Each structure stands twice: as structure tokens, then as C-alpha cells.
Amino acid sequence: MNSRSQAPRQPSRRRTRRTSRWAVLAGILSVLAGVGLMFFIASLAGSGDIDLNLGDEIFEVGKAERLSNAIAKDGPILIPDASPNRTRDIFLQHLGTDPERGWLVFAARANGAPRECHLQWDGTAEDFVDPCTHDRFPADGKGLTGYIVKVREAKLYVDLRLPEAGTTGDGSSTTSPTDRQP
Numbered sequence: 001m002n003s004r005s006q007a008p009r010q011p012s013r014r015r016t017r018r019t020s021r022w023a024v025l026a027g028i029l030s031v032l033a034g035v036g037l038m039f040f041i042a043s044l045a046g047s048g049d050i051d052l053n054l055g056d057e058i059f060e061v062g063k064a065e066r067l068s069n070a071i072a073k074d075g076p077i078l079i080p081d082a083s084p085n086r087t088r089d090i091f092l093q094h095l096g097t098d099p100e101r102g103w104l105v106f107a108a109r110a111n112g113a114p115r116e117c118h119l120q121w122d123g124t125a126e127d128f129v130d131p132c133t134h135d136r137f138p139a140d141g142k143g144l145t146g147y148i149v150k151v152r153e154a155k156l157y158v159d160l161r162l163p164e165a166g167t168t169g170d171g172s173s174t175t176s177p178t179d180r181q182p
Helices: 013-047 064-074
Strands: 058-063 077-079 090-094 103-107 120-122 127-129 136-138 146-152 155-159
Touching (some): 058 064, 064 077, 064 090
Antiparallel strands (some): 090 103, 146 155
């Protein structure tokens, strides 16, 4: 037996340089491929061949009966905007006892107010209070931008594509709660 231990062989400088060059080249090629893929997707999206959805404009909120019970117990439900621009926080409100009717969805803050001024529900007075201006809004959201809400097969759907017909650009509403029921 050989009592001397052998030192591991060191790779040659030539092999190390070659490996480094391949690693750099592979990195550059992967970056170029990623950029190319992004341009390809952008060109397809611009041509109308594919539809990029970063957030649903019509979404299912949940079961109408469960939601109406929760609102009756705890008050309107604040639904934060999950889209990248985060500009459409909304309140889900239910008035009445029939879980199929009486649904309202409206902006969670007054028109032009910053996001930190989203309305607060005052359960005692049963209205909304703007924490920044102390303005008050009724339980039906009159004076706020409203959105379409529908009940289908006992599930609640909200359509955020456009403010509801009857709302104006200044955030005031020209509809009554009964007009806005599905």
C-alpha cells in the first residue's frame, strides 16, 4: 500500500478559462432569449392574437347567502384592489333580507381621495365616514361610484369594467338602491 496521499489535481488554467467563457456565453444567450420572448409576447398582445389578463374585470365574489349573512353580522365588506395599479378598492353591501336581491358595490373612497382615505363603516349610524374629510355617505353608497353586481345560481358576481350606468364622472350616483338591484 502506498502510504503517501496524493494531492488532487488542479484543473489547468486553459480549462478554467474555457469553462468561464462558456458560462458567460450561456448567461448572455439566456438574457437575449428572455428579452426576445418578452418582445414576442408583447407583439402578440398588440396584434390581438392573445389576451393578457392581469386581473379579472368580472369576478365571482362568493355565495350570496353566506355573504349577506356576513354583512348582516359585521357590516359591508371591503374588497381591496389586487390589480397592479390598486386604484379600485370597493365595498360589497347588502340591504334587505333576501340574499338574491339588494346587492350594491361601490368605490371604497370618495372620488379623487387617496387610497389611505378609504371609507370606514360606522355600524352605529349605519353609514360610511371618510377618515380624511369626515364626510359621510349613506349605507347604499349614494354619492360614490357604483359598479354592476349580479346574482346567478346563488353566486355573486361583480363587473368592474365600467362604472354602473347612472353614475357620473364626479363619483356621484344618479341611481337609487332599488334601481341598482340585479
